Amino acid sequence: MKAIILAGGTGSRLFPLTLPTSKQILPIYDKPMIYYPLSVLMLAGIREVLIISTPRDLPLYENLFGSGEQLGMSFSYKIQAQPKGLAEAFILGEDFVGANPCSLILGDNVFYGSTLSGVLSNAVEHINKNNGAVIFGYQVSNPSEYGVVEVDKQGMALSIEEKPTKPKSSLAVPGLYFYDNNVVQIAKEIQPSPRGELEITTVNNVYMTQSQLKVELMGRGMAWLDTGTHDSLLDASNYVAAIQKRQGLYIACIEEIAYRKGFISREGLEKLGQNLNQTEYGKYILEVAKEKS
Numbered sequence: 115m116k117a118i119i120l121a122g123g124t125g126s127r128l129f130p131l132t133l134p135t136s137k138q139i140l141p142i143y144d145k146p147m148i149y150y151p152l153s154v155l156m157l158a159g160i161r162e163v164l165i166i167s168t169p170r171d172l173p174l175y176e177n178l179f180g181s182g183e184q185l186g187m188s189f190s191y192k193i194q195a196q197p198k199g200l201a202e203a204f205i206l207g208e209d210f211v212g213a214n215p216c217s218l219i220l221g222d223n224v225f226y227g228s229t230l231s232g233v234l235s236n237a238v239e240h241i242n243k244n245n246g247a248v249i250f251g252y253q254v255s256n257p258s259e260y261g262v263v264e265v266d267k268q269g270m271a272l273s274i275e276e277k278p279t280k281p282k283s284s285l286a287v288p289g290l291y292f293y294d295n296n297v298v299q300i301a302k303e304i305q306p307s308p309r310g311e312l313e314i315t316t317v318n319n320v321y322m323t324q325s326q327l328k329v330e331l332m333g334r335g336m337a338w339l340d341t342g343t344h345d346s347l348l349d350a351s352n353y354v355a356a357i358q359k360r361q362g363l364y365i366a367c368i369e370e371i372a373y374r375k376g377f378i379s380r381e382g383l384e385k386l387g388q389n390l391n392q393t394e395y396g397k398y399i400l401e402v403a404k405e406k407s
Contacts, residue, residue, distance in 0.1 A: 115238060115292075116214045117160045118203045119151055121167045121175065121221030122194040127342050136171035138221035139178075140347065143354040144395055145366060146178065147341060150224040153366035154290065156187075156375060158234040160217060164190045164210045166203055167221075184386060185368060186377025199311030200289075204301035211298055215241045218314075220289030224350055226357070226365055227336035237292045237330055245294035246326030249318060251285035252338045260286035261315060263329055271327040274318055285331070288338050291318075369399050 125137030132140070138148040148165075155163060163182070165175045172191055182189035192206050203218055204211065237248040249271070251263050257278070264273040264282040273282055297317060304316045321327040332338060339350045354365050364370065373383040384403045390396025 115158075115160055115217060115241065116162045116164070116211055117155045117158075117217040117219065118164045118166060118207050118210075119148065119155070119219055119221050120194075120200060120203050121148055121165055121171070123168075123197050128344065128347065131344070136167060136174055137341075138167075139171070139174055140341075141351070142224065142341065142347070143351040143358070147224075148175070148178075148221050149368055150366045151219040151221055151290075153368050153371055154219060154223075154225050154230070154234065155217060156185075156368060156371045156377070157231050158217065158238055159375065161187045161377060162190075162210075163187065164192055164207045165221075166192045166194050166206055169193050169195060184378075184382070185372040186382070187372070197311070199306070200314040201301040201304060201312035201317050204293075204298045204317075205312075208298050208302075211295065213295055215245075215292070215294050216297060217293070218291045222341045223289040224339040224341060224354075224366075225288070225290070225332075225336065226339075226353075227332070229333060229335045233330050233332060233336070237328075240328055240330075241292050241294055244326075244328075245296070246324075246328060247294065247297070247318065247321040248292040248328045248330055250288050250290055250332055251283075251329045252288050252332045252336070253284055253334075254286045255284070257281040257284045257286055263287050265329045265331075269329055269331075270325060271318070271322045271329050274315055274322065276313075276315055285329070286338075287318075288332070293317075293321075364395070364398055367395070367398065367402075370402050373402065 121138040125132030139146050179189045190210050240248050261276050262281045263271050263285050266272050300317050300320050307313045341347045341350050369386045372378045387396050387399030
């Protein structure tokens, strides 16, 4: 399976922070925002990633990650000239996706929890065995502010609505999606919405009408954090800081994940840590490298 990180847009709700730089480069406590969605893909076992961003900002990601070889991964890059909807990512990434299934994650979504790896594994396994699509449901107290999914007893989607005035459930749909290879053709065939965008909800509705839209529930042990406002960005930073200081374990340390997933060797991890050894982050990587197998 391959994956796309969509890191475009202007980040206008975060002006003036995002006037000089990409929203997804902004820090969440001690690392760039994009590390968090990238870590999710890595935990799912995905090693080939396409990053889509604006003409101005794409070089930032190329400089940050390069080829991905240092993480045992492969990164590709693509420009999205104008934001034309989330589903456009599959059209822009058609050559990258090829004949493979594909995941899409938004570059400003943060996920954390002890059950995350299991939830991701379930999604990948479902796509590999059954094709179709997998989205996620996250319990919220204010569902009218989100895309909302209604689920049957078998975990299949019954309806999806965008910011409904009368929600049929309290399950919001986070910005993380897994699809079989048909998603590229579906994205090419859907029509723009009234606001002129290729909506990911329209793609999901196509799978739903074919009884192929599975919903994985993110339970109480999971955190899904939005970073779209100054307050939510600060809240996310405080959340990460509190957990890392209390547990001594880092969230979204992509070097550690690459090592624990077998993407890189212990020597490779040590090299990455040495490059950052003047920081607490680098010292943490070196401590991980010292652990006994």
